[in-house]
Amino acid sequence: MTTGPASTAIPELLRGEGLPAFEAITPEAVTAHIPELMAQLEAELTALEQQLGAALDSGSALSWSQVMDPLQRLGERLRWSWGVVSHLNGVCNSPELRDAHASQQAAVVSFGNRAGQSQVIFRALETLQRQHQEAAAGTAAQLDPTQQRILAAELRDMQLRGVGLGGEAQEAFNAASQELAELSTRFGNQVLDATNAFSLRLTSPGEIEGLPTSLLEQLAQAARGAGDAEATAEAGPWLLGLDMPRYAPFMKYSRRRDLREQLYKAHVSRASGAPLNNWPLIERILTLRGEQARRLGYDNWAQVSLAAKMADSVDAVERLLEDLRAAAFPVAQQELEALRACADRHGAPEAEDLQPWDISYWAEVLRQESFDLDSEALRPYFPLPRVLDGLFSLCGRLFDIRIKATDGEAPVWHPDVRFFQVLEGSGARAGEPIAAFYLDPYSRPGSKRGGAWMDECLVRSRKADGTPVLPVAYLVCNQSPPVADTPSLMSFEEVETLFHEFGHGLQHMLTTVERPQAAGINGVEWDAVELPSQFMENWCYDRATLLGMAHHWQSGEPLPQQEFSKLQAARTFMGGAATLRQVHFALTDLRLHSQWHPGCGQTPEQLRRQIATTTTVLAPIDEDAFLCSFGHIFAGGYSAGYYSYKWAEVLSADAFGAFEEVGLENEQQIRDTGRRFRDTVLSLGGSLDPKAVFEAFRGRQPSTEALIRHSGLVAV
Numbered sequence: 001m002t003t004g005p006a007s008t009a010i011p012e013l014l015r016g017e018g019l020p021a022f023e024a025i026t027p028e029a030v031t032a033h034i035p036e037l038m039a040q041l042e043a044e045l046t047a048l049e050q051q052l053g054a055a056l057d058s059g060s061a062l063s064w065s066q067v068m069d070p071l072q073r074l075g076e077r078l079r080w081s082w083g084v085v086s087h088l089n090g091v092c093n094s095p096e097l098r099d100a101h102a103s104q105q106a107a108v109v110s111f112g113n114r115a116g117q118s119q120v121i122f123r124a125l126e127t128l129q130r131q132h133q134e135a136a137a138g139t140a141a142q143l144d145p146t147q148q149r150i151l152a153a154e155l156r157d158m159q160l161r162g163v164g165l166g167g168e169a170q171e172a173f174n175a176a177s178q179e180l181a182e183l184s185t186r187f188g189n190q191v192l193d194a195t196n197a198f199s200l201r202l203t204s205p206g207e208i209e210g211l212p213t214s215l216l217e218q219l220a221q222a223a224r225g226a227g228d229a230e231a232t233a234e235a236g237p238w239l240l241g242l243d244m245p246r247y248a249p250f251m252k253y254s255r256r257r258d259l260r261e262q263l264y265k266a267h268v269s270r271a272s273g274a275p276l277n278n279w280p281l282i283e284r285i286l287t288l289r290g291e292q293a294r295r296l297g298y299d300n301w302a303q304v305s306l307a308a309k310m311a312d313s314v315d316a317v318e319r320l321l322e323d324l325r326a327a328a329f330p331v332a333q334q335e336l337e338a339l340r341a342c343a344d345r346h347g348a349p350e351a352e353d354l355q356p357w358d359i360s361y362w363a364e365v366l367r368q369e370s371f372d373l374d375s376e377a378l379r380p381y382f383p384l385p386r387v388l389d390g391l392f393s394l395c396g397r398l399f400d401i402r403i404k405a406t407d408g409e410a411p412v413w414h415p416d417v418r419f420f421q422v423l424e425g426s427g428a429r430a431g432e433p434i435a436a437f438y439l440d441p442y443s444r445p446g447s448k449r450g451g452a453w454m455d456e457c458l459v460r461s462r463k464a465d466g467t468p469v470l471p472v473a474y475l476v477c478n479q480s481p482p483v484a485d486t487p488s489l490m491s492f493e494e495v496e497t498l499f500h501e502f503g504h505g506l507q508h509m510l511t512t513v514e515r516p517q518a519a520g521i522n523g524v525e526w527d528a529v530e531l532p533s534q535f536m537e538n539w540c541y542d543r544a545t546l547l548g549m550a551h552h553w554q555s556g557e558p559l560p561q562q563e564f565s566k567l568q569a570a571r572t573f574m575g576g577a578a579t580l581r582q583v584h585f586a587l588t589d590l591r592l593h594s595q596w597h598p599g600c601g602q603t604p605e606q607l608r609r610q611i612a613t614t615t616t617v618l619a620p621i622d623e624d625a626f627l628c629s630f631g632h633i634f635a636g637g638y639s640a641g642y643y644s645y646k647w648a649e650v651l652s653a654d655a656f657g658a659f660e661e662v663g664l665e666n667e668q669q670i671r672d673t674g675r676r677f678r679d680t681v682l683s684l685g686g687s688l689d690p691k692a693v694f695e696a697f698r699g700r701q702p703s704t705e706a707l708i709r710h711s712g713l714v715a716v
């Protein structure tokens with residue numbers, strides 16, 4: 001063994017605590033040190049299993065600090081190290097880093113599987129729970145409510161992985177899990193292949209009537225990629241396809257009804273016939289999920305999904321969806337009539353016989369006639385520095401915090417990245433640090449993943465010596481960078497996105513829970529986790545908040561009132577159709593996983609069409625095989641969970657409703673309500689049942705009334 005300063009220093013990737021020194025985390029460091037970390041963690045997990053196994057065999061009592069603390073520490077070391085590698089892979093990608101990340105991913109996943117499926121750990125957790133249930137009040141074996149929830153969630157997750165099964169049942173469970181994983185992958189691949197298999201080459205100017213230049217550029221680029229080396233946006237040829245970036249704008253702008261029909265039919269029938277046929281996969285997946293559910297002791301797969309969610313039962317989800325459906329259906333009918341009338345005014349023959357391929361087109365015509373909102377023209381009113389001021393002062397008002405730029409006080413991964421501290425706003429602890437966050441606002445094509453997200457850098461906890469660890473968040477957006485003297489000018493959607501991610505960040509940063517397994521967003525049920533984020537988006541439509549921050553970056557002029565009104569109108573335009581569409585998807589997903597089984601006398605498609613009679617205002621056409629491309633539930637993680645989108649919107653709208661009720665101009669009451677939101681939703685994280693958290697804030701269980709109102713579904 002060598003000695004000396006160079007070799008005694010702990011490699012950055014193995015440090016496991018504190019703010020990362022990003023520049024030290026190179027691709028070479030990843031391939032050198034992650035295997036070392038994994039070997040350490042594997043060895044420690046084995047040692048822990050041996051210790052716990054011996055204790056279980058001897059029948060001696062177990063304590064939280066013997067079981068849960070070491071497990072948490074193992075998980076945290078992996079989270080810290082792999083978290084920073086994944087973060088850099090998303091924001092500073094390079095071929096070398098991507099390879100290094102990919103080379104280690106399998107080991108990381110398999111460690112997670114091993115810990116999550118360990119029989120010894122499962123028995124140790126069961127013992128902790130039994131001891132708690134049998135212990136007299138006030139004794140050491142009693143767990144506090146947060147500990148109980150952490151333990152129950154851990155046990156449930158392990159049970160759902162089949163750990164509690166034995167012998168043949170376990171073998172069958174594992175075999176079915178394996179088959180389901182393969183079927184999901186095949187389902188997704190067939191959708192992708194079917195999407196790519198279709199193309200339509202347009203060559204005459206008559207075929208591109210109505211299309212905007214940006215779309216023509218995309219279509220010409222696609223044509224060049226397919227062999228038309230000379231294709232241009234002006235002269236063609238133009239290559240159409242079924243991928244969203246080409247499909248959606250074509251359906252919206254093309255004046256050629258015959259082409260819209262052709263494209264629509266190709267889109268809704270993807271992967272529904274040889275050689276790419278997802279029908280048999282759908283029945284097999286649903287059948288296997290039903291069997292898995294019964295092995296785990298549930299009646300159906302929907303119950304398995306709901307076991308880990310805020311929604312209590314299939315009935316509770318059905319009721320929420322029915323509230324929204326009943327409100328949206330008549331509005332969607334009126335919207336369809338309005339589109340028909342619009343087509344009629346334009347003398348279009350389809351006015352008498354509106355079809356699904358006409359909807360996007362006439363909706364766009366009507367939107368432009370009703371309020372021509374040019375989202376690009378609003379950008380000068382939203383320079384990033386002013387938007388940040390507006391966001392931070394809103395948070396100061398609502399949550400009694402102060403946000404201070406502390407650039408230079410922490411290492412960053414790119415010169416554009418900013419670092420901020422969150423301080424207590426007033427009272428005896430005014431000015432005390434609570435948390436911090438990085439903001440990486442601009443897009444960097446080629447090295448930064450698209451989209452926007454909040455991620456955890458450090459989670460609130462206490463070190464072994466009792467010193468607190470303050471939470472730190474990564475906030476990542478992808479807006480246009482500043483050019484010369486012009487600051488980053490944001491679109492209204494980008495402002496909403498920033499507020500949304502900041503909402504996630506607030507829940508992460510303002511948590512008061514000190515057990516990291518339940519701090520911030522940890523342990524928050526999946527259908528409740530979008531509550532703070534969507535809640536913050538609502539403030540973008542609050543007059544005082546929006547007009548307070550939207551000022552022209554050069555002239556300082558406030559956003560004209562009429563533009564604000566257009567933003568509000570755009571929010572609810574075609575709101576009935578949009579809500580109904582989500583309800584149709586959610587209900588189809590839910591009932592396929594709660595009602596359908598191989599002997600039920602119906603095919604999945606027949607069940608879907610039956611649901612469509614009350615959840616669509618234009619019945620699906622014969623060619624419509626939407627289920628064959630419903631990747632969310634057959635290839636992704638949303639099975640019996642698609643409803644979560646609407647569930648979370650109900651919560652966030654209802655939470656904002658509390659502020660509307662006290663009056664958005666009523667400053668003191670707004671501050672009091674904001675403080676209560678901070679002390680409940682933002683503070684308690686996963687330490688309590690989300691229904692209890694919501695009730696602590698709102699004084700009652702969630703109601704769909706506010707969302708129905710915000711979506712413009714109330715008769716006026």
Ligand SMILES: [Zn+2]
Nearest residue numbers: 500504530533
């Ligand atoms: Zn979100």
